[in-house]
Amino acid sequence: AASEELSEAPPTLFAEFAVAPEPAREIPPAEVVEQKGPKETDTELKAAAERKSQQEAGAAHANAMHEMARLKAEAVAKAEMDEATRKMAEEQAKVWAEAEQRAKALAEAQALVQAESGAPPSARPEASAKAAAPVPKKQRKPLPLGKMAAGLLVLLLVSVAVLPYLWPMQDSAAKIENILSQQLRQKVRIGDMKASLLPLPKIELKDVSVGEAQELKAGSVVLNFGIGALFAETKPISKAEIGDLALAAASLDKALGWLQAAGGDARYPVSQMVLQRARVVGENPNLPTVNGSADLDAQGHITKVALSSEDGKLGIELKPQQSRWQIALNIRESSLPLLPEMQFDELNAKGEATGSEISFSELDGRLYGGMVMGNAKLSWQKGWQLQGRVTVKALELQKALPQFGISGEMDGDASFALNGEKLAQLASTVGVNGSFVVKKGAINxxxxxxxxxxxxxxxxxxxxxxxxxxxxxxxxxxxxxxxxxxxxxxxxxxxxxxxxxxxxxxxxxxxxxxxxxxxxxxxxxxxxxxxxxxxxxxxx
The missing domain is CATH 2.40.128 (Lipocalin)
Structure with missing residues (x-):
């Protein structure tokens, strides 16, 4: 207000300038200079300074007014934003409250129905009256389509996973029996079958047998597929897990051939077979139960077989080489199945196997404090025969033959031959010819x-x-x-x-x-x- 008064009326100090001016007379510059004295010149300077001060004050006032307007606009915008946020929170709370109210009403209705079904007849009218009581209608919100779609997807996946266990699959089992029977040219039986798609497709077979006399039996066979098998004509089996496998000793060669043929189907190629608790049954020299695996190529040919006993004391590895198999055998703190009375600290054997014999060109091991080296061949074309030659060094007789009461370290060299109509008879028919030297010993x-x-x-x-x-x-x-x-x-x-x-x-x-x-x-x-x-x- 003061500034407005200042602008409307000049200060008292400069009142003389407020008098209406008389018409000016043109005065030559030289005359003007001559007419102005020192006092008039100071007055003009003061007036100019005052005008400049007024201009600066006006500019500062304008800037202040502009800043106040800006701050006011920001305050209004913030207030509007806070109000919008508050309304949004209230709306969200209202939606949740309505949803909770609907859930509560649904739970009460379900409880009421359950109470009516289990309550005595005298109590049902009252429950019916409560159920018939009007419920205030509320405005329905739009359906959550995203959540509904997710729920339907989960339900579909669960159905796909569970349906194969509820749906009868005997017809499918019969088809698989026919396929395997034609492929193996042997009668195949399947006791039960299940299938599932999650997490990956697989088929489970129970009580499987091959052969008229069931020379090969498996408690379970699980065929694992990749997800691509659902859409391809060829359905590769990534892994076939065979549990509780039993092979008849009298038909061991045929049963092993069936196993390999089962993985050679071009429509269902197998990449790997896993054997669990496999054993030879019947007349056998107490062969141990083994676990292992067999890898196959795209043509269904076995590329590697690895077997080990459950106690880890026996290990066998096979690799194909043209028409033969390279074989490596190792024994730790155990005996050979054919020679159960001979305890090895360690025995390693390498050789080759064909359809009628196994020939070990390298034998080396440790037993009874000494060392053994040699070679051996096991054949079964005309009965069972085991023959070979061994050399022993520093064998401690007191450990090897305690029943004879002889001590000392023995070196020896011998050839041996075992014969029998059946595998189990080899240990009872032994022929040995050799020489020996025992040093620094005693006969008790x-x-x-x-x-x-x-x-x-x-x-x-x-x-x-x-x-x-x-x-x-x-x-x-x-x-x-x-x-x-x-x-x-x-x-x-x-x-x-x-x-x-x-x-x-x-x-x-x-x-x-x-x-x-x-x-x-x-x-x-x-x-x-x-x-x-x-x-x-x-x-x-």
């Missing part, structure tokens, strides 16, 4: 020097130490036969032969020379008794 429960010097009959007990014991070994169905035995010790030497019957009965003769009896000739001794408990007497 027998004293050769004491028997010779005392001339007593049936001497038992004591111990005979020796520096070296050599001989030839022959073993067959009649027992073990030791020939060309030579014993060298510090005070005596001996030679002779010993026989051990299948019942471990001993019989034999030794000719003993003592250094203290030099020139008196050899003393014959007769050996009898049983292994581990020998007896000696002087012979004639």
């Amino acid at each position: 429960n027998m004293d050769v020097v004491e028997t010779v010097t005392s001339s007593r009959q049936g001497v038992a007990g004591g111990r005979t130490h020796f520096d070296e014991l050599t001989g030839l070994l022959q073993a067959d169905g009649t027992g073990q036969h030791l020939r060309q035995i030579k014993i060298a010790a510090g005070v005596m030497s001996a030679n002779g032969s010993v026989d051990v019957s299948p019942g471990r009965q001993l019989s034999g003769r030794l000719n003993v020379d003592l250094k203290m009896r030099a020139g008196l000739g050899s003393v014959p001794l007769v050996l009898a008794g049983e292994a581990g408990k020998p007896s000696l007497r002087v012979g004639r």
Whole structure:
């Protein structure tokens, strides 16, 4: 207001300038200068300064008014935004409240229906009256189409996953039986079948058997497919899991052929077979239960087989090579199924297998403190035969043959042959021919020097130490036969032969020379008794 008054009326100090001016008379510049004195010049300068101050004050006022307008506009915009936010929150709360009210009303209606169904007749009218009470109508909101679509999708997926377990699939099982029967040229039976699509397509078969006599049986077969199998004409099987597999020993070669043929169908090529708890049943030398896998190529040919016993002590690996199979076998702290009485610390074998034999060109292992090396061949074209040759080094006899009561480290070389009509008969029909050298040992429960010097009959007990014991070994169905035995010790030497019957009965003769009896000739001794408990007497 003050500024308005200032603009309307000039200050008192400059009132003289408010008088209406008289018509100006043109005065030459020189005259004007002459007419103005020092006082008039100061007055004009002050007036100019005042006008400049007024202009600056006006500009500052205008700027202040503009800033106030801007701040007011911002305050109004913020207030409008806060109001819109508040209204939106109220609307959202209202929507949630209405939804909660509808859910509560639905729950009350369901509870009322349930109460009516379980309540006595006298109580039903009251419940019906409550149910008939008018419910205030509320404005319906638009349906949540997105949520409904998601719910329908979940329901569809659940239906796809569950339906195969509820839908009868015996017709499909019969079709698979026919397909496999034609492919294997053997009768195939399937006890039950299930299928599912989630998370990936798969078919589960139960109680599967192949062959008229069910030479191959599996408790379960699970065929796993990729998602692309649903849309392709060829339906690759990524993995076939075979559980509780039983192979008949009498038809082992045929059953193994059926397994490979099952993965060679061009319409259903198998990439991998997984075997769980596979075993050979029937007349067999107690072969262990194994787990493993077989990888197949696109043509259905096996590229690798890996098997291991459940205790991890036996492992077998097979790889095809033209018409043969490369085979690698390893044993840890266990025995061979064909020789259960021979305990290996470790045994590794490498060789090749065909349809009629397995030939191990390399054998090396550790047993009873010593080492063994050699080769072996197992064939079954005309009965079962196992033959080969082994060399042993530093074998501790006390560990290997504790029943004979002999100690020392043995080196030996022997060939062996086992024959039988059936696989289980190989262990009972053994033929061995070899030689041996035992150093720094002793024979327990027998004293050769004491028997010779005392001339007593049936001497038992004591111990005979020796520096070296050599001989030839022959073993067959009649027992073990030791020939060309030579014993060298510090005070005596001996030679002779010993026989051990299948019942471990001993019989034999030794000719003993003592250094203290030099020139008196050899003393014959007769050996009898049983292994581990020998007896000696002087012979004639």
